[in-house]
Amino acid sequence: MEQKQWSDRGQQIRLEQSEPTGRSSCVGVSRLGSVQVSGDMFSVWIQLRGASWVEAKEGKFRLRPGQWIALERDSKPLIQTDRHGVCIGLTLSAEVLRGMVPLADSTLYAGRGRIPRRDGRIALKLWRQAAARLADQQEKSDAAALRPILLHMVAIQQELDAYIQRCPGRSRSRKRQVFGRLQRARLYLEGNCDRVVRISELAELTSFSSWYFSRTFYTLYEESPQAAAARMRLERAAELLGSTSMMIGEVAAASGFDNCCSFARAFRARFGVSASRYRIALSHSRTDSAKSPGRARKAEILTGT
Template sequence: MQVFEAQPPTRQRTCRALGHGCAIMCRFPLIGIDHKSGTYMRIEYEQLANSGRVAWNVDGDHPSDLLRVLVGFGRGCVLHGKTTSLPVLIPLRGHVRVSEGGNVQRTLARGELFVAEIGQELQVIGQGAAVWLVLLANPALWRRLIGSSTDVLLPDPVLLPAVHGADREIRRVAVRLVRSVSAEPSNDADAVAAALVFTDLLVDLQSDFEPLVGRCPGRTLSQRRSVFLRLKRVRNYMESEGNVDLGITGFARMANYSPCHFVRAFCAVYGETPHAVLVEQHLRRAHRLVNDTSLTISEIATVAGFEDRCAFARSFKRRFGQTATVVRAYGQGAGRDAA
């Protein structure tokens, strides 16, 4: 177990413009970590605003001792490029659009937390008056942060890609971290404490996957986590917006499995077939569109991925107990009553 402690820093705050617009990076070095090795964790704080653009790897490869804290606010802020570290994204206000690899898109809102996968093309765009926070660290540093409060040594991947619910507690800790590193003068001890508490809460969220990892084939934890990562990529794709039914062959290729092996592993881990999961995601999206848009029911059926409206109507009523028309009418009536 490692001990984290703020060291009296010889601090030099440096700020410079990044990209287009008003993207400002403020660097805060030397926050202590790991007394045994005598190394340090550095924290860099950055602000991205007013349509600013910055790459994930603005300085090349991500150092193993660096925690990068970035806050974006305002319309059109963009983080883009190939991730060279493990990013954790938390919308604090409004909505954030995320594009993974160019073909997987999702919209995140306040109350959600997104763990991305390292080494992929990832673009994050703030919408409207959105405020969002990104924490980036090398897998080695995430592992050391996790190891500071637990004796469990997680094999790769140290964090699994997923969208989690982010309750008020973890959002407040994230804001506390930002305030600690951006204050003048900064509060190193509080920044370290906030980073550790945030990591603990993130580990708690990821612990929901432990039963699923346990169902994966493999003799070691590393092998089982590797299998789960491959299946999770498919599940994440199914849960994204605008997903297309790739068929068993396409999903198996995404997971790097044969079709038969993929179906068998997916059912063993998730307890349902890939087709059932995909239909459920389509129905959930249709339900949101019924309540939040003025699209016709036929248009919603098409957008949600159903080629046959009759099949959509049957599936929708079976899942939600009412037709889409009734659900829309009830929602509109509730809105008028509230007004």
Template sequence: MRIRTLSGDRGQAQELHWPPGWQERPTLAMLARGATLAINAGAASIWLVLRGGAELEGREGRFALDAGQWLYLDRESMPSVRAGARALVLGLVLPAGSQAQLQQSAHAPLFPGRGHAAPGARRALLRSWRRLQEPRLHPADAVRLLERLLRDLAELQDDCSPLVERCPGRTLQRRRQVFARLQRVMLYLEGHLERAPATTELAARASMSVWYFIRAFRALYGETPQAASARMRLQRSARLVLDRRLAISEVGAACGFENNCSFSRAFRTQFGVPPSIYRLHGGNVPAVHANPTDIRGQAG
């Protein structure tokens, strides 16, 4: 197996296409210090930030990754990836055929999603990346090392196995397919924190009927798609409130709430205090505000 390698540094901008003869060959990418890579092909990709930060934008939306975080995108994403000024980012791009084989693998399935890699896992992945980039690597050794790399990447998603078993479907392959579709929706929600996507839009992305989609989503994640969207947008709003660069009313608008009243009401329900009090105390909400019922009970 021939593996394509690609690296960018110091603001270099590149595009990834599949030239003739490379359609079914994985590509290893390494981006550093402001380099960008646009993938203009139908290919799945997984990205791991070793240091600094990175920004990704694709059909799922926009994502910001910090050191140690990883993100796996499906082949429809067509992402553009930008490494931060002091960043080092690793990427593995898998053509459609390779992704299909991986999805059916008994040992190393990968699903759309994001998470965090421990320092030891990051070091092991970096060693595998470097070995696969050796110019004189024998094809048989390349296959073995790539399989090891994929297993190490799959271990980052060990917590997905119980969720896959909860998905509807008579076969493991079918349950994995349903899980992958729902994970794409979760990424889409996270990538669009500036608005609340309609349920019909989300069901279409999962290639499911609205009724089946809501039922499967709630059974898997324990909440409705709209509740998940509101929770994610409120979590973002809390970060923006503490950031202080936006007025409270601007934070609500930036997180897809119709007006300041609905934002303040939702924020208080989630965090126990209005956003202004949350900002005043730097997120360290006093017990008198966070649990007013308990305080009244003690006073009585």
């Protein structure tokens, strides 16, 4: 069975991973291609060029070059690239994830982050090698075929280890379980920055009580779920101000604010300037970066970029 699939030039692929063997696979998406993961598979995606849009149970995300996202087994993500986009991914069975723990004393967690360019090139090389091993079926198991790329991804997520140590639980296994649930809740906040997310939603997602979830979230990330949600919504607003021509009121609505007044107060409190001035300064920063580095730096300081 071929375990490498590539969606290119508008092609659509649907991954049905419902067979008893639950085989893992290497997946590529490029140039307006799209992939729908319908089965019960953990997945990891790395953006190499252009941009991709990801829609999953956790919400909607945009991947830019040098960014990765990992999604839980029931997320069923849809990944679509822009006309210049190249994105590589892994769909991993439960057996492969379990096999990682004795191998690396760790596993992969839901979340998103950045990957250095050098690590991105290494990931692409290891991904190609893993795809060849899966296709040849020379390895005894999917875990053996995927071992190099999985260890590389674990290393990229190594910064998460400090959070795991803060998790409640007597055993490392319990700490991992709690952390995995909290990571998914944090990703859910980021994927729903266009609205106000209730604590009850996050508690239900993690199967914790609202009180236990709020306390554990603060212990791990040193900010409350409400503060994290507000910060992410304002960061989304700042991104929209810089990347779109939307009016200020439209940006406020797209960031989950009921009215422009509350948005204006929150934005100024966060960034120290009004939304309109932030947009102007960001525009000047981009326009003048080549002509006058000093002036561009002044604008960067103003906008906090």
